[in-house]
Amino acid sequence: METRIERDSMGTIDVPADRYWGAQTQRSLGNFDIGRDTFVWGRAMVHALGVLKKSAAAANTALGELPSEVGNLVVQAADEVIAGKLDDHFPLVVFQTGSGTQSNMNSNEVISNRAIELAGGEKGSKDPVHPNDHVNRGQSSNDTFPTAMHIAVVCELNERLYGSVKQLRDTLAKKSEEYADVVKVGRTHLQDATPITLGQEIGEWVAQIDFALERVREADTATRDLAIGGTAVGTGLNAHPEFGKTCAAEISKETGLEFRQAENLFASLSAHDALVTVSAALRTLAGALMKMANDVRWLASGPRNGIGELLIPANEPGSSIMPGKVNPTQCEAMTMVATRVFGNDATVGFAGTQGNFQLNVYKPVMAHAVLESIRLIADACVSFDEHCAQGIEPDHEVIAHNLDRNLMVVTALNRHIGYDKAATIAKKAHAEGTTLREAALASGEVSEADFDKWVVPMDMTHNN
Structure with a gap:
């Protein structure tokens, strides 16, 4: 494999000649x-680093911290990172x-060397675009990575x-409306309970998803605060006083989403409570x-010896x-995804407690x-929607059969003959294997x- 020599503060090292990364990578x-596990997974972090470096170059150019010709080269190279053209040049792992720092420098080196190439220079020369002095201008890994x-x-x-x-939520909402008049057995403690409609049962799922999604959106809002401009410890040393705010404005312009510089940059470097909150909301979802x-x-269990409704x-x-x-495989996949999310949240929650003094050093694993x-x-929501939720249908025959055998409709008699007499009727029906109607009439307490x-x-599915 052909290599070139790259240099950093520790000396020289051979780098594959066709790669844009440098010595530290x-x-x-x-x-x-x-x-x-690399940050190319999902492209999310590589894309974000490209957005950040482009915005930083634009901000530094506007503030007079970078010559326009250098800033433009950085922007041009960062655009290629954003577009995914240089993904193969981001090989680093989460751990x-x-x-x-290594991922920050990976982005600095790739953008620097690609910018040098665009200018007609030699990769690794750091001229006319230096990875630290230009691409990382006014920044530290401690504020750029978060x-x-x-x-x-x-x-x-x-x-x-x-x-x-x-997409999944809306499918379930339509199913809830479609089956609003399908009366079925309710269940509590995995035991028969008073009737509900299938629409009400599905509507409960919709309400839970809505509640959880709202919590995610609230956490999203807090995550719009950025650490940029804090540099190494939160003081902003070596950055233009307006760099953080200007860079955040450029990031907003680039993404079409509103970001802002955090009010307390010390907290933004040493704690990542916003990500902990996002993770907790995702766990709830x-x-x-x-x-x-x-x-x-459970409701689809069977086909002959389960609930089967x-x-x-x-x-x-x-x-x-x-x-x-045939198995309920989409349900199994969804529940396995949930367990993974629970595990990820445990990781994020613990890592979020590990900030020491001015820096939390669990950033990559939290992000991942x-x-x-x-x-x-x-992915699981789309899969479940397309391969399961859209095809959910009630088995009307089974639902009617189960409802007819449900002894808990006896609850409707409470207000008329009292709890104790109603309980006696229900127990008599269960013991003798008769219907509730037969037992009630036989008791003499209720007329036909x-x-x-x-x-x-x-x-019984609503409050009269």
Whole structure:
């Protein structure tokens, strides 16, 4: 493999000749061979670093900190990073320096060398664009990496998560309306309870998703505060006094999303409570989706020896040994995604407590965990919607059969004959294997006309 010599403060090192990264990225490749999860996964962090470096160059040029010809070269190279043209030049793994220094320098080196190439120079020469002096002007990894974290998370929430969750949510809302008149057995404690409608049952899932999604949006708002301009410890040393605000404005312009410089830059470097909050909200959303998926697979259980009140699409064979078996695989995939999100949240929650003095050094793993949770939830919602939710239908025959056998409609008799007499009727019906109507009439406490007037399952699905 052909190489070139790159230099940094530790000396020289060979770098593949066709790569845009430089010495510090190459050292990181050798020092952190831990897993192969890179930030190219989902492109979120690489895209965010490109947005940040372009915006920083534009801000520094506007403030007179960079010559326009240098600033324009950086912007041009950063545009290629944003577009994904240089993804192969971002090879670093999640488990690296806790400040994200190597990934910050990876972006500085790639943009510098590509800018040099655009100017007709030689990669590795650091002329006319230096990775530190120009691309990283007025910045430290300690403020750029958390800024990129926030850009990536906010962009992924708005461009990937919200639309995907809404797609599933809207399908369920339509199903709720469509089946508003389908009366079925309610269940509490995994035991029969008073009637509800299938529309009400599905509507509960919609309400949970709405609640959780609102919490995510609230966390999104707090994540728009950026650490940029804080440099190494939050003081802003070596940055133009207006750099942070100007850069945040450029980031807003580039992404079409409103960002702002954080009011307290010390907190933005040493704590990442906004990401902890996003992760917690995603955990709540995952919990709502798990509840929905578990309900669907229980209600669709069978086909002959389960509850069987719902029919769901049969997408693939379910067994290598049992012919004809079909499983609720979309429900299983969704619940596995939820467990992963719960695990990611545990990582983020703990990592968020580990800020010491002026810096939290768990940044890369926090960013990776939150971004993975966003991606998994978004993908799972689309998959569940297209391969399960859209095809959900009630099995009217099973629902009617179960409702007819439901002893808990006896609750409608409470106000007329009292709890104790109603309980005696229900127990008699269960013990003798009769219907509730038969047991009630046999008790002598209720006439046929009164039973038919008082025990109306649809009337029991709302407060009369």
